Amino acid sequence: MRSVLFAVIITTSGAASAAGLDDHFDGSKLDVSKWTTQQVLSHQIEFTKPGRCGSAAIDIVTKEGDDGLECEDDCQRAELRTVKKSWPTFGDEVWYSFSFKITGDVPSTGSARSVIGQWKGPGDSSPMIAQRFDNGVFHITVQDNDVRRVVAKAEGDPDALLTAQNLLGNLEFNEQNVNAIKSLQSLDLISRNAPEVSKQFFSQNLMQSMGPEAKDSDAKALSQALGLPGDGDLVSQFRSLAFVAEPEKYIGKADIEIVPEANRPLPDPRKGWVDMIYRVKPGRTDNEYGPRRSGEIDIWANGEKIVSVKGNIGATLKKKDNFPLAGPYFKFGTYRLRLPGSFHFEFDEFSQSPTRAGLAQLCATH
Template structure:
């Protein structure tokens, strides 16, 4: 008995930091929020309900954002209603983690113009914008990956792709003296993906030599060459991300029914001075079909001497958007997180 007790203490010590605490599952069938799994730092109780129209089982959780409903940590400029995973489930930063969940949305959804709507995001140490995000703007569900200040649309549902490019360009801070340069790059990169046009610029940015390569002296020189070829003032605006879409793969429309998502995430950057150094990896499936793979510099560069704890990314779901008229409802069900795909539980048959 003493040996077993000592073993339990040893495991508790080893897992005290979250390196061993990466598995999480919630089917939301209890009709109440489990505080050991989720934190309500950015949501109010009035924005949470449980509904019988579930993906599986007895109920799903529904998050609602109404006009003028700031929630927590938002104010009058936006509407926020997000739940995040408890810190006890955050992985060590750089480890491979898999996620599975189902969601759908309904209510007042603008089909023209951007409300900067985020409906799911992963944030790592040092991130301002999320390294990976599910977005729903201009009537189009799309997924973005962040490389420091550069944002790429890596997958999209059918819709008005010109407006998606407008969303991309709006990521630039107003007044930045390189705003036109950044917008030009974002426009070229998103056009290359969603319209299927592979320009000379896109071929260069997607090549193994540039996109996703460690940012050493050689790749910086290549980035400089690319920047010069399209008239950019600074090579740092050339994204070090390689997007590998599956042929004819598009995201489903979550307004039309449940969408089943699987994500594989392994953070990394070639220019990290601490934490995982090497190409980051993301793979995405929707309704059982592979959609896209992403390789390269993902998230924020971690500098030597930084005080960020090397844990995460942590996952948040719900609604985060600019303050706009109407009510938006986000339904979420059958969430699981594991260190391998085999660790994800089987999902019930499609509805």
């Protein structure tokens, strides 16, 4: 029996605090009392049967000819957002659980800047937390103002990922370093995804200079050729981060502490339902109003703890901006650069609560 979530909790100021929200999508019809549709077209909303637990799940479909609503460039956007009455007071602890999977035309390369779920707080330009699917790799990012960090991913070595991010964090954000990192990413993707092309057009030393097995002299030579500072460590470690879109957003310091659990990767959503649980407690030590303390995030996937995150999360709240202390709000669906084919983001069993005990119970686990 699924637990019944309670009604909105009202704070002394009258604002909704971590409102309960529960949707199993079994009616095969969107409940507009729970979701807003300003960033999705009606033909992009379908339902698939059966769902993760019940009779149906919602399916957000992005087809080749689809445009995006509220896009700033040539992108495809089809997202549903929680209604404002369910937004918590910003700074409150909120728990979320949901299941999702990805089907259809799913490119393993070229699928850059693909957001498949996000939390946005007051003042955020990029989401404070985002589920992403770039170049065939499911990963989760956290933002410290304009600087981004991967906190979990579906494949690879978490320690190597942290090393690469730390090295990028030591770089100064300037045009030379941005162009160098973009060039390094292009070379790495060509060497892995088109090895015959790289053999024909690039020297063997160039291709061997990237990756953890690279000779120090080769890595240093490529680093110098690209105009990067240091002794080549970034060149040899960058491969573990090369899948991300916009690698320049990882340049510079971020006050984000990432503690992975037991070297556990995220599941691959192309292989079946992935059950996610998030604990989100927003905050920053440099806020001029609102929650003036470190933010906290804990993430579970398929019943296993994946990572804990602590630090300055989201955008700094400045008194002059005077953003309302509401959110973060949650969105799911697809937001990406235009790609061919039909992409299906199936979503089910959503629950939001101030406590983990208040989340709706899921059916049998993996």
